Amino acid sequence: MSEAARLLAAYDDQLRTDAEAAGALAVRVLGPLRLVTFAQGRGFVTYRDLGGADAAAIDELVGQARAHFAADPATIEVEWKTRAHDLAPGLTESLARHGFVAEETESIMIGEAASLAVDVPLPEGVTIRQVSTEADVRAMCAMSARAFGDPPSDGEAIAVDLVSRLSAGDDLELWVAEADGAMVSAGRLEPVPDTEFAGIWGGSTLPAWRRRGIYRALTSARARSALRRGRTLIHSDSTEYSRPILERYGFVRVSTTTPYTWRP
Structure with missing residues (x-):
């Protein structure tokens, strides 16, 4: 078996x-599917295979x-996360017929946490820390929305969700890089219970601060934390910004994923 396999x-x-489905409010089993309801009116469809x-x-x-999901008036949006390696004849066509809209395709990247836990020099005046207070979480999400070019309301919605998860004792970690006290980059670490894995998510850097090693340093900090928690593998759904960085550290693109979103 190859490393990628x-x-x-x-x-x-x-x-x-x-x-x-971790942290779900409710899960309904429908054949091979799990129909997952999260807080804030978010639905999610997951399965091992079809x-x-x-x-x-x-x-x-x-x-x-x-x-x-349509029968629940609280539903705001539903994500069906497709994977390119699944045997799923006609799935994307069916999703489109039922009103699901394809989002950006990302690479599923997996590698050893130890390969990311390296020393990365930071630009002068830039520091990295873990945050957890509501004020810091809101500032982090506002910065990330700017970095992604999203409206402020998207950042506010994500902040509400993250604050709620932290208050409920969720095991996620939030990390930021700051320059002169202002957040310029951020990302999450999400250890997956009862697995070898932790996920790195939400990586964002303001355009003026890109290509200075800040994202790599932030990723290294998260990888070190994952190792302290006993997680030896890191996974990430990566954009074309972050994929090359992970590949330089030996990560493998094992497949791609395209989320399809339906909003009532």
Whole structure:
């Protein structure tokens, strides 16, 4: 078995279904699917695989899943996270017919945490720290929204969710880099219970501070924390900004993922 195949098998075995439903308010099983309801009106569809279903059966599953979430007036949006390596005939066409819209495709990157836990020099005046107070979380999310070019309301919604998760004792960590007291880069670490993995998510750097090693240093800090927690593998859904950085540290692109989003 190749390294990429080994890591992809670990991803499928450890990071799908139950792992993706952690912190859910409710989970309904529908054939191979888990229909997950999170706080803030967010729905999510996950599965290990689709059980060899043909296009007609998959189309029925998509319709039933959408109907399930549509019946809940609290639903704001639902994400169906497709993976390129899945056997899923007609899935993307069915999602489009049922009103799901494709978002940006990202690379599923996996590698050893130890390979990221290296010393990275920071520009003068830049420091890294973990944050947890509501004020810091809101400032972090506002900065990230600016970095991604998203409206401030998106950052506010993410901040509300993260503050809620931290208050409930969620095991995630939030890390930021600051220059002269202002946040310029940020990212999350999410250890996955009962697995070898921790995820690195939400990596963002303001345009004026990119290509100075700040994101690499922030990633190294998160990798060191993952190792302290006994997680030896790191996974990330990476944009074209972060994928080359992870590849330089030996990470492997095992597949790609495209989220499809439906909003009532």
